[in-house]
Structures are given as C-alpha cells and as structure tokens.
Amino acid sequence: MPTETLLIPTADGQADAFAAFPDDGERHPAVLMYPDAFGLRPGLREMARELAGHGYYVLVPNFYYRQGPAPVVELPEFIGKESRPGLFAQLMPLMEEHLTTERSLRDADAYLAFLAGRPEVGAGPVAVTGYCIGSLLALRTAAAHPDRVAAVAGFHPGFLVTDAPDSPHRLVPTLAAEVHLGIAEGDMTPQIATELYEALDAAGAGHTCEIYPGTVHGFTMSDTDAFSPSGAKLHWDRLLSLLERTLTAG
Numbered sequence: 001m002p003t004e005t006l007l008i009p010t011a012d013g014q015a016d017a018f019a020a021f022p023d024d025g026e027r028h029p030a031v032l033m034y035p036d037a038f039g040l041r042p043g044l045r046e047m048a049r050e051l052a053g054h055g056y057y058v059l060v061p062n063f064y065y066r067q068g069p070a071p072v073v074e075l076p077e078f079i080g081k082e083s084r085p086g087l088f089a090q091l092m093p094l095m096e097e098h099l100t101t102e103r104s105l106r107d108a109d110a111y112l113a114f115l116a117g118r119p120e121v122g123a124g125p126v127a128v129t130g131y132c133i134g135s136l137l138a139l140r141t142a143a144a145h146p147d148r149v150a151a152v153a154g155f156h157p158g159f160l161v162t163d164a165p166d167s168p169h170r171l172v173p174t175l176a177a178e179v180h181l182g183i184a185e186g187d188m189t190p191q192i193a194t195e196l197y198e199a200l201d202a203a204g205a206g207h208t209c210e211i212y213p214g215t216v217h218g219f220t221m222s223d224t225d226a227f228s229p230s231g232a233k234l235h236w237d238r239l240l241s242l243l244e245r246t247l248t249a250g
Helices: 042-052 084-098 101-116 133-144 168-174 190-203 229-248
Strands: 003-010 013-020 030-034 057-061 126-131 149-155 178-184 207-212
Touching: 003 042, 003 101, 013 042, 013 101, 030 042, 030 101, 030 133, 042 057, 057 101, 101 133, 126 133, 126 229, 133 149, 133 168, 133 178, 149 229, 168 190, 178 190, 178 229, 190 207, 207 229
Parallel strands: 030 057, 030 126, 126 149, 149 178, 178 207
Antiparallel strands: 003 013, 013 057
C-alpha cells in the first residue's frame, strides 16, 4: 500500500498531511478524511490505509498545521480517561484558534485543489468524512463545494448544532452530497438531535442518521478507551456502502 507524507500549499502556509492509495497505477476516487480532536497520528494513518485498500485515494490533513507539524501536542500511545483532561486543556485553545469557519474553509479549498491535481485521483466527485470535530469540518467542506462533494460522513460528530449563525446544521440547505451520520449513544441531547434531523429533512438532503448501539463518543478510534470493535465495524460498513453508491456505482 503506497503512502506519502505530504505538504499541501494553503493560503496560510503549508499543511502536512498523510495519503494512502492503491498500488495499481490506476486513478481512484478521492476521500478527504478529517481526524478527531487529537489530530493526525498513527491510528488515523492506519484508518487511511484501511480505506485505501478498498480502492480510494485517502488524504488525512493535519488541521493544526499553523501550530506545527503533527502531532502538535504529545500524545500517549493509548488515550485513556486519565490523560484526556490534560490533553483537552491543550487542544481546546488550538481548536478555537485553528478550526474557525474562515480558516477551515480556506483549508478545504486547498485540500480539494490538491486532490484535483493528483495523478492518482480520478476526475469524478470526492467524498469527505470526519470524526468528532472533523465531522463539523466535513459538513462545512461539503456545503462549500456542492459541485465537488458527492458524499459526506460524520462519526461520533461534535458541534453540529450550535447557536452560531454558521452552525453546520444551518448549512444543510446548500448540500448536494448524500449524508451519513453515525452517532454514539448519548452524543446528542434529544433537542439537538431533533434540530439536526429537522434541518436535514427540510433541506431534502439524502441522509441517514443512525445511533450506533452500545457506543460512546470516539468509538471508531482504536487508540482510545472509547473504541468499540462493533461500532468501528458498523462504521466501515456504512462508510464503504456510502462511497460505493456515490463514487463508484456505474
């Protein structure tokens, strides 16, 4: 499985990123994969390899690149409950600084432009997937590029419904992509879930919002204590099905 560590030119500098793709010399549909709050790390690289093995060019950016190359904070090999408070004390200011709407949209432009120029990437539409805070970035990207993004997926999503004027759920009317959200039990209050579902229904967007049974927030991440083997398997089943329908069917 070929992999590359890359530098992607952006409006604000260069974003380091990881890419994985099939070793067959062919061009393949692209998937932009946004990490969770802990950022680009070995576990995300392994997920990219897994997805690439199904016939996709997978790009995982370091969305904290303005702070420095990944990892921007020292991460333990396994993220458990003891380490979470200290890590989030470091990461929350970085998320607030680096993942603003303006900055994340500029970065999305750069990531999609990079994919469009890769010889390993086909000429068709792309998909975007995200985890935790990455789900927010995935929806922003899909809403800003309805002509490019055919599918968007978010798993254990965070911050999708807020009071802000640019809350992701308010962007739904501009989506052209099919949407899948894989939600952990307890990830959303009933009120937030209702607002999100109503926004998707009103926009007429093709979508599925599914609560994954027996899971907690972060269930796809094998390097954390939130990992659920059954939840991760369901995530792959749903994601691969979505990509097949939107990127490779026909």
